[in-house]
Amino acid sequence: MRHGIVKHYTREGVTIVWRPGVCIHSRRCFHALPAVFDPSRRPWVDLGGAALEQILEQVSKCPSGALSVKRSEAEPVPTGVRVELVPDGPLVLRGEAVLVAPDGSERPCSGATAFCRCGTSGRKPFCDGSHRAAGFKG
Numbered sequence: 001m002r003h004g005i006v007k008h009y010t011r012e013g014v015t016i017v018w019r020p021g022v023c024i025h026s027r028r029c030f031h032a033l034p035a036v037f038d039p040s041r042r043p044w045v046d047l048g049g050a051a052l053e054q055i056l057e058q059v060s061k062c063p064s065g066a067l068s069v070k071r072s073e074a075e076p077v078p079t080g081v082r083v084e085l086v087p088d089g090p091l092v093l094r095g096e097a098v099l100v101a102p103d104g105s106e107r108p109c110s111g112a113t114a115f116c117r118c119g120t121s122g123r124k125p126f127c128d129g130s131h132r133a134a135g136f137k138g
Contacts, residue, residue: 008070011047015070016059018045023066024090024114024129033058060112063092064127068111088137090114090127099125 007018030037035049036058047055059067063086081095092114099107114127118136121128 009045017068019066024064024127026063064114065112
């Protein structure tokens with residue numbers, strides 16, 4: 001499994017972090033910026049393929065949080081939490097939060113975190129993209 005893999009791609013003091021183990025393969029990244037995100041290329045992320053502002057905007061749209069941004073300490077980090085319902089997909093929490101499990105254990109959630117709404121994920125409470133095969137509507 002690829003759950004523990006984390007890749008870092010840095011440009012101009014900004015690091016794009018990719019965690020393939022949480023990716024739900026929405027394909028938004030490479031459809032929107034194919035010169036930056038190309039799954040047929042290794043490495044698959046080329047931060048020289050677009051303006052940094054475009055890349056940051058696209059990463060902010062990652063529904064699972066598999067792609068996130070790590071900024072230098074000198075740059076302010078936005079605050080607040082936003083929860084989005086993705087049509088026919090997961091519930092996406094954006095921002096800094098702590099997930100508390102029934103046993104009391106805690107897991108920090110940072111950037112974007114996709115939670116399962118369809119009940120078919122093999123990684124509950126997190127989304128793994130199973131909603132597409134299940135035909136989930138909601």
